[in-house]
Amino acid sequence: MQLRNQVEWALHCCAILAGLPEARFLSTKDLAKLHGVPKEYLGKALQALSQAGLVEGTLGPSGGYRLAREAAGITFLDIVEAVEGKSSSFVCTEIRKNNPCRTPGMRKNGPCAIARVMWDADRAWRERLAAVSLADLARTLADELPPDQIARMGEWIEARS
């Protein structure tokens, strides 16, 4: 089991967008160049983010994407689910129904006990992702990245207005 590469790309793109000057858009082309990933395919991920209402895109020259809400209101979970989907990593195919010993009666059994454990773990995973916002991430990055790199990023963005 493995998450898509799109997830890493989307998270990094959102991190960039969160650090953008107010009302500034950044194009797919620039985001792709910034991360060294194929422009066309990254576009799909950004479209997913757009459809989820996390970012908004605008057309034409000087177009691109920006966050649709404040960074504090967008969590890792929002981004992951936009790209990867909201369905649990564990899918129960109800193989217990194939047990020849099962009670044939119309007893409505709830979900399988095994599935409940797996879904519970999945919920814990999502809760942890929902606990971190883009604002939190921006704070961490501002604290960790070398100041000169942050400055260079500012110039790089400024250069393509």
Added chain:
Amino acid sequence: MQLRNQVEWALHCCAILAGLPEARFLSTKDLAKLHGVPKEYLGKALQALSQAGLVEGTLGPSGGYRLAREAAGITFLDIVEAVEGKSSSFVCTEIRKNNPCRTPGMRKNGPCAIARVMWDADRAWRERLAAVSLADLARTLADELPPDQIARMGEWIEARS
């Protein structure tokens, strides 16, 4: 992202094995019939459990599998990792290295802040799975399943000794 079907199969098989009489083996064929899954492919999952030291197999007629240790000593995480692998669901491809603005110096950066959040969530998922043992599951099932179904399972197993 989606876990393999093998995971559901392996968990259900372990649940059965946990309810087996002492020193009793159950063959792949019977386990496959019990769950309505392809015997050959289920065999691969059981081999993975065997290689992980969770179950042990014996050859010949009346051969098959049984738990290698007490049910209380085998967790959901053990089983999931035996089938699905121990590597995190999130893989960081270090796309930050592609950033043209990155500091070229030999500053040893630790893992990316984004990856840390994702790995942290993955750890929470695994911790939750490690918190439930086969003994816990057996207790839940004994409490939830209709008594007549449990009795029929006993007969079914007894019938193929």
Added chain:
DNA sequence: ATATTACGGATATTTCATATCCTCAGAGAT
């Protein structure tokens, strides 16, 4: 000796992630 079983390798099939290409409509610059 025979039948049965786990084990492991080889291979086919299907599904999905990855990647590219193309068309369309909206937005800005000239």
Added chain:
DNA sequence: ATCTCTGAGGATATGAAATATCCGTAATAT
């Protein structure tokens, strides 16, 4: 008005991985 640049979205190709089957071997019980 015209042209260029952009995101949106569909169609399609490619590769890897999950799913599934088959076969040969060794070990075990009868």
